[in-house]
Amino acid sequence: MKPGWREGNSIRLLENGEEFFPRVFGAIQRAQHNLLLETFILFDDDVGQALHAELLAAARRGVHIEMMVDGYGSPDLPDAFVNSLTAEGIRFVYYDPRPLVLGMRTNLFRRLHRKIVVADGDIAFVGGINYSAEHNASFGPQAKQDYAVEVKGPIVADIAAYVQQEIGSKRSGHRWWGTRRHRPAQNATPGDAQALLVWRDNGDHRDDIEQHYLEMLRTAKEDVIIANAYFFPGYRLLREMRNAARRGVRVRLIVQGEPDMPIVKVGAELLYSFLVKGDVEVYEYCRRPLHAKIAVKDRQWATVGSSNLDPLSLSLNLEANLMIHDRDFNQQVRDNLERLLQEDCRRVEESELPPQSWWQLSKNVVVFHFLRHFPAIAGWLPAHTPKLAEVPAPVQPEMETQDRMGTENEGAKF
Numbered sequence: 001m002k003p004g005w006r007e008g009n010s011i012r013l014l015e016n017g018e019e020f021f022p023r024v025f026g027a028i029q030r031a032q033h034n035l036l037l038e039t040f041i042l043f044d045d046d047v048g049q050a051l052h053a054e055l056l057a058a059a060r061r062g063v064h065i066e067m068m069v070d071g072y073g074s075p076d077l078p079d080a081f082v083n084s085l086t087a088e089g090i091r092f093v094y095y096d097p098r099p100l101v102l103g104m105r106t107n108l109f110r111r112l113h114r115k116i117v118v119a120d121g122d123i124a125f126v127g128g129i130n131y132s133a134e135h136n137a138s139f140g141p142q143a144k145q146d147y148a149v150e151v152k153g154p155i156v157a158d159i160a161a162y163v164q165q166e167i168g169s170k171r172s173g174h175r176w177w178g179t180r181r182h183r184p185a186q187n188a189t190p191g192d193a194q195a196l197l198v199w200r201d202n203g204d205h206r207d208d209i210e211q212h213y214l215e216m217l218r219t220a221k222e223d224v225i226i227a228n229a230y231f232f233p234g235y236r237l238l239r240e241m242r243n244a245a246r247r248g249v250r251v252r253l254i255v256q257g258e259p260d261m262p263i264v265k266v267g268a269e270l271l272y273s274f275l276v277k278g279d280v281e282v283y284e285y286c287r288r289p290l291h292a293k294i295a296v297k298d299r300q301w302a303t304v305g306s307s308n309l310d311p312l313s314l315s316l317n318l319e320a321n322l323m324i325h326d327r328d329f330n331q332q333v334r335d336n337l338e339r340l341l342q343e344d345c346r347r348v349e350e351s352e353l354p355p356q357s358w359w360q361l362s363k364n365v366v367v368f369h370f371l372r373h374f375p376a377i378a379g380w381l382p383a384h385t386p387k388l389a390e391v392p393a394p395v396q397p398e399m400e401t402q403d404r405m406g407t408e409n410e411g412a413k414f
Helices: 016-030 046-060 079-086 155-167 208-219 235-246 262-269 272-276 311-315 327-344 358-378 397-413
Strands: 010-015 034-039 064-070 091-095 116-119 123-127 147-152 194-200 223-228 250-256 281-285 293-297 301-305 319-325 345-347 388-391
Touching: 010 016, 010 327, 016 046, 016 116, 016 123, 016 147, 034 046, 034 155, 046 064, 046 079, 064 155, 079 091, 079 388, 116 155, 123 155, 123 301, 123 319, 147 155, 147 301, 147 319, 155 194, 194 208, 208 235, 208 293, 208 301, 208 311, 208 319, 223 235, 223 327, 235 250, 235 272, 250 327, 272 281, 281 327, 293 327, 301 327, 327 345
Parallel strands: 034 064, 064 091, 223 250, 250 281
Antiparallel strands: 010 147, 034 116, 091 388, 116 123, 123 147, 194 319, 223 293, 281 345, 293 301, 301 319
């Protein structure tokens, strides 16, 4: 089976932890055979403990579970947290775990940034929401605004096959995604309930997600809304946003107004003049930190996933997005983003942009290219070649005692 657009899917938008966690935990509770899970962040907090409990319960009723967690995003999981999972037969894999050097994490690049769950090959979740309490509104002013998608139907088989290959549980002589697509997989007959899994890696699919964004902007006819937490793309995408706006497409961009990291806003602000003066409407989301990676075009196309439009996601991280053709889902996304725009966003006006002197312009160009290319350059270093590390199941003390007693009894017989 080759990757492609799959027909006949059921697609549902999930907003924030309040909608996402109950749906995922419910799918785990109903799982009878197997479960696959990948995440960037898994914390030992209320949400992480709830996931931990659901995984243990599933494993104890015979569900085969494999999970992969990023070593940079989840560096502080207690041994007891992980060992209790592996003791129940859960396969737990760290992506690129590295020891601290002078108290600092060194695995800065090439992160596993995907967030995927597949239960029994029947239902899957793809998006940007991690397993941490900061994705719930109860976390407070720093709670993140984010999205995921729940899917059922033929696309789930593609997602499961991909995760199995990447987590190392499925070995085959031929990877059906092994040929690089220089252009996005085209949907010859756009309709409804159609979905396509798109990923970015550091091998054959380095720019697939970016190419889909570029194609989306080139073919837009009416309007585009992009909500992206860490927005600092390359010139090609910026140019296509302006080109679309100048041919009459209403292009709206939502970025962070209350960033979780100050440098995020500094980077985005470098692009404001270029975009606003090119007729792109730029909005800052000011209610709380924005963590979204979501976009919608015209009446059918939408995407939800883990990929930001920044140097890390576009040059180094392992990412996954779903591309979706569906009018009902498109409307779900559109209604949600329109609400954000009306209630929680501030438009960046041209009158408030700083004057562009030659010195300011030159400085912006230098900073832009440094920020844009530094992660990719650093990622060439051999020290940043990632590895998978499977956590072995712990030796149970009671089993050791039984083994010793059995040996002693056998010796007594002779």
